[in-house]
Structure formats: C-alpha cells, structure tokens
Amino acid sequence: MKKRVDVAGKVVLITGAARGMGKLWAEHFARDGARLVLWDLDQAELEKTAAELQPRSGRKQGRWRRADRPPSDVRTAVVDVTDSRRVHEEAAATAAEFGPVDVVVNNAGIVAGGKFEEMPEAKLAAVLDVNLKSLVWLHSAFLPQMLARGTGHFVNVSSASGFIGVPYMPTYAASKWGVIGFTESLRLEMELAGHMGIRFTLFCPSYVDTGMFRGVRAPLLVPLLTPEKAVQQGYAGFRRGEYMVRVPLMVRFTPALKALLPQKVFDSVSEILGVTTSMRDWRGH
Numbered sequence: 001m002k003k004r005v006d007v008a009g010k011v012v013l014i015t016g017a018a019r020g021m022g023k024l025w026a027e028h029f030a031r032d033g034a035r036l037v038l039w040d041l042d043q044a045e046l047e048k049t050a051a052e053l054q055p056r057s058g059r060k061q062g063r064w065r066r067a068d069r070p071p072s073d074v075r076t077a078v079v080d081v082t083d084s085r086r087v088h089e090e091a092a093a094t095a096a097e098f099g100p101v102d103v104v105v106n107n108a109g110i111v112a113g114g115k116f117e118e119m120p121e122a123k124l125a126a127v128l129d130v131n132l133k134s135l136v137w138l139h140s141a142f143l144p145q146m147l148a149r150g151t152g153h154f155v156n157v158s159s160a161s162g163f164i165g166v167p168y169m170p171t172y173a174a175s176k177w178g179v180i181g182f183t184e185s186l187r188l189e190m191e192l193a194g195h196m197g198i199r200f201t202l203f204c205p206s207y208v209d210t211g212m213f214r215g216v217r218a219p220l221l222v223p224l225l226t227p228e229k230a231v232q233q234g235y236a237g238f239r240r241g242e243y244m245v246r247v248p249l250m251v252r253f254t255p256a257l258k259a260l261l262p263q264k265v266f267d268s269v270s271e272i273l274g275v276t277t278s279m280r281d282w283r284g285h
C-alpha cells in the first residue's frame with residue numbers, strides 16, 4: 001500500500017523555484033506548512049517568489065497562528081545546479097543553518113528546440129547539464145544526509161518526452177529519458193539495500209503552458225496543461241505517495257502502447273496524433 005507523504009514542518013528544497021512550475025510546487029508545499037529552500041539562477045525573481053510565499057507558510061485557514069509558525073520559513077540561494085561544487089557547498093550550509101532537507105524537488109530544466117544539425121554544441125551540453133547532470137549532483141549532495149537519518153524523498157521532474165521520441169528536441173528527450181533511468185535505478189538500489197525510508201516520485205507532464213514550449217502544437221488527446229493544473233496533479237500524486245505521476249491521462253497509456261504496438265504502427269499513431277510534429281514551430285525559452 002502507498003504511504004501518504006506528510007509535509008508539515010518538513011524542509012523542502014525546490015530547484016528552478018523562481019518561476020513556472022517550480023514556483024507552483026513551492027506554493028503547494030508552503031500552503032501545507034513546509035519550510036522551503038528555493039534555488040534558482042535568477043536572483044531577482046527568486047526574491048520576489050520568496051516574498052510572496054513567506055506569509056503563506058504555516059498559515060491555517062487564512063490567518064496566522066503564532067504557534068504553528070516555524071521560526072524561519074523560506075531560505076533562498078542563487079545556485080547553478082550544474083555546478084556540483086556549489087551544490088555541495090549550499091547543501092552543507094542549508095543543513096547547518098536551516099535544518100536537514102527532507103524533500104528535494106529536482107525541477108530546474110531548460111530546453112533547446114530546432115533542427116539537431118543546426119544546434120550549437122554548447123546549447124546541447126547545457127540541456128544535458130541542467131536536466132540530467134544536475135540530478136546526479138543533487139542526489140550525491142543530499143542522499144548521504146537522508147541515509148544517515150533514514151528518511152528522504154526525491155521528486156524528479158521528467159516529461160512525457162521521457163518515454164517517446166520527439167523530433168526537434170532529441171537532446172531534451174534524452175535528458176528526460178535519463179531522469180527516468182537514473183531514478184528507476186537508484187530507487188531499486190535503495191530497496192535492495194533495505195533503505196525503505198528513501199522514496200522517489202517521477203513527475204512526467206506533457207506540454208505545459210509556462211513559456212518553455214511556446215509555439216508547440218499540443219497533440220490530439222494530449223491537451224496543453226495550465227501550469228496550475230499540471231502541478232496540482234503532480235503534487236497530489238506526490239502526497240498520495242505515488243512513484244510515477246503522468247499527466248494528462250494519455251501519457252499514462254503511452255508506455256503500454258509503445259510496448260504493445262509494432263514500431264511502425266506506434267510511429268503512425270504518433271504522427272496522426274501530432275506528437276511527431278508538435279515541436280516544429282517551437283519558439284519557447
């Protein structure tokens with residue numbers, strides 16, 4: 001049976017928290033009384049987000065109750081998650097000054113869309129660094145602390161493109177396949193070693209209207225999600241203790257369809273639904 005996840009009073013780190021879905025994850029955690037550690041590259045936006053969240057943390061039914069309010073609710077840091085030295089340094093500082101981290105939401109991500117052969121190598125490297133390598137650094141920084149305490153939870157943000165091929169973003173898709181492969185392997189490794197207190201959630205949304213995928217044409221049966229709806233479903237799944245949260249519904253069936261249908265048939269279905277051409281007019285950030 002899945003074990004429900006409590007967050008009240010827990011220390012939750014969210015990467016890429018200044019805007020988009022990261023900010024919304026932070027809002028959900030704050031509403032439920034978590035203490036937040038927010039990392040991003042964009043200091044100005046991060047400070048704004050923190051200022052908006054500060055009064056909400058620990059609030060009950062719209063009013064402050066002094067006794068419920070933790071001593072310090074939000075800690076921000078400008079951290080480039082691709083910089084493993086900085087990640088380790090800030091992880092240690094957070095544990096010492098704010099408390100050990102209970103939940104890490106690996107949300108920071110970037111995309112580079114367009115024809116592969118026209119893509120500068122530096123851009124491709126950045127996609128792998130931010131979306132995949134950073135995941136490794138964050139786990140290597142926080143897992144030892146969690147193992148020592150016997151408890152911890154990683155929420156790793158993948159994508160619907162973590163299951164299928166999507167033209168005009170092969171490197172992004174590869175990074176998101178990688179997120180699933182990494183999480184799956186480490187989850188099993190923890191289970192084999194009997195570390196049952198270390199938990200994982202994979203969040204795999206299709207296109208979400210944050211600006212990252214501006215210009216895409218949402219495939220049939222896979223509507224463009226509002227960021228609010230996507231994160232609300234992701235957060236609800238995480239709280240229910242689900243390992244894999246795929247939204248919208250069609251994304252849940254994708255791996256099964258891919259396994260059952262012959263490749264050519266699956267490719268045709270993909271084309272008819274408009275998955276294959278969805279990124280052709282991408283002009284997001």
Ligand SMILES: NC(=O)c1ccc[n+]([C@@H]2O[C@H](COP(=O)([O-])OP(=O)(O)OC[C@H]3O[C@@H](n4cnc5c(N)ncnc54)[C@H](O)[C@@H]3O)[C@@H](O)[C@H]2O)c1
Pocket residue numbers: 015016017018019020021022039040041042079080081082106107108109110130157158159160204205206207208209210211212213285
């Ligand atoms: N938007 C979508 O359609 C969609 C779909 C599936 C999955 N995702 C994934 O969801 C996550 C959030 O996406 P979003 O649409 O909210 O993005 P967004 O662009 O709105 O926000 C991403 C945040 O990450 C930060 N960031 C980027 N590089 C960083 C770095 N090196 N270090 C620290 N912070 C960094 C940015 O400054 C920004 O605040 C990403 O992992 C993305 O790949 C997005």
